[in-house]
Amino acid sequence: MHQVPVSGKLFSWYTQTKLIQLIPSMPELPEVETVKRGLLGVLPGRIIATVSVDTPKVFHYPTEATRKYLIGAKIIGVERRAKQLIIGLDTGYSLVIHLKMTGQLVYRGSERFGAGHPSASLVGNLPDRSTRVIVVFKDKTKLFFNDQRKFGWIKLVDSNLLTDKGLFEKLGPEPLESSFTSEDLRHCLLRRPKSTIKAVLLDQSIIAGVGNIYADESLWAARIHPATKVALLSAYKIKSLHRELRNILLIAIEKGGSTDRNYVDALGRKGSYLSFARVFRREGQPCLRCNNKIVKIRVAGRGTHICPHCQKLLS
Ligand SMILES: [Zn+2]
Structure with a gap:
């Protein structure tokens, strides 16, 4: 590992114990929000002493910039944009993590x-x-970025570039922003009128942070067939989708995200949204609204769960 050591005085921290939280291998907005909230409880105020990297592909950084903006920097905040975490530093730079x-x-x-x-x-x-x-922080505590498959990354970025005109240019709006209205959703969706609603919900440049689980859940709740072409959706349906999508994301955040069934339950609490899921991975089970069987189909190249009775395909 390459290491850039810097000495400094010890920094005090809270003594509260945080529980371990697990999320699925394909994190969506609620899972990353859960990570953000956890880090927000332990990172702000800490001062970075050293950074070691064993895979330049994961965190490639020019040594000069690192010495200037990373080593010795104090963490001033943790934010999320779509599925990316942003650790803000008092040097005007941020660590952006996927x-x-x-x-x-x-x-x-x-x-x-x-x-x-x-x-x-x-x-x-x-x-x-x-x-x-x-x-490694000055108080000797540590933050580890582990990644078996090395697809994840960390970037050191000028915080001024973390805007919708900069680094996040290709990302759609955050569905949970209070300013995000159903009219905004309609406007976003209509950028791809001929596509299926599920494909458009999964498109991060249209709306940020929604993946397979929450797309299926919100479409079931809004009684929309996932293969419906966007242009065929009424304003009323889009209003309903807007409401349900936001509700479901908020519930999932409250539940700590969704832990996939195949994963180990380690020390502490794990995300529990999937035990509340109303359609996702419930194929063969009765629809909670009409009692007909949930089926699994394929839409937008993804396994998709629907109630064929509640979610009729418009054509
Ligand atoms: Zn049903």
Whole structure:
């Protein structure tokens, strides 16, 4: 590992213990929001002493910029944009992180917090074989970025570029912003009128952060068949979709995201949204509205769960 050491005085921190949280391998908005909230509880105020990187592909940075804007920087906030985490620094730069399929962020101090791809590394001894980046703070606590498959990444970016005209130019609006109205949703969706509503919901440049689980859930709740062409949706239906999508994302955040059924339940609480899911992965079970059987079909190249009775295909 390449290391840039810097000395400094110890920094005090809270002593509260954070529980381990698990999320599925394909994080969507609620899962990343859960990570953000966990990190927000442990990172702000900490000062970065050293950063070690074992895979330049994961965190490639010019040494000069790192020395100037990263080492010695104090963390001033943690935010989320779509599925990306933003750790703000007092140097005017930010660490932008994408966990992708198998990324994890694990904080170890007197408190512990770990979230991301649910593997034993969340709770085991670190660093281990999946560790790509280690951030050591002046108080000797550590933040590990683990990523078995190395698709995830960390970038050191000028915070002024973290705007919808800069780095986030290709991202659609955040569906949970209070300013995001059903008229905004309609406007976004109509950029792809000939596509199926499911494909458009999954398109991150149309709306940010929605993936397979929450697309299926919100379409079921709004009684829309996922293969319906956007142009055929009434304003009323879009209003209903807007309401249901936001409700479902908020419930999922409240539940700590959705832990996939195949993953280990390690030390603490895991995301529990899937146990509340009303259609996702419920094929063969009765629809909670009409009692007809949920079926699994394929839309937009993805396994898609619907109630064929409640979600009629318009044509
Ligand atoms: Zn039904």
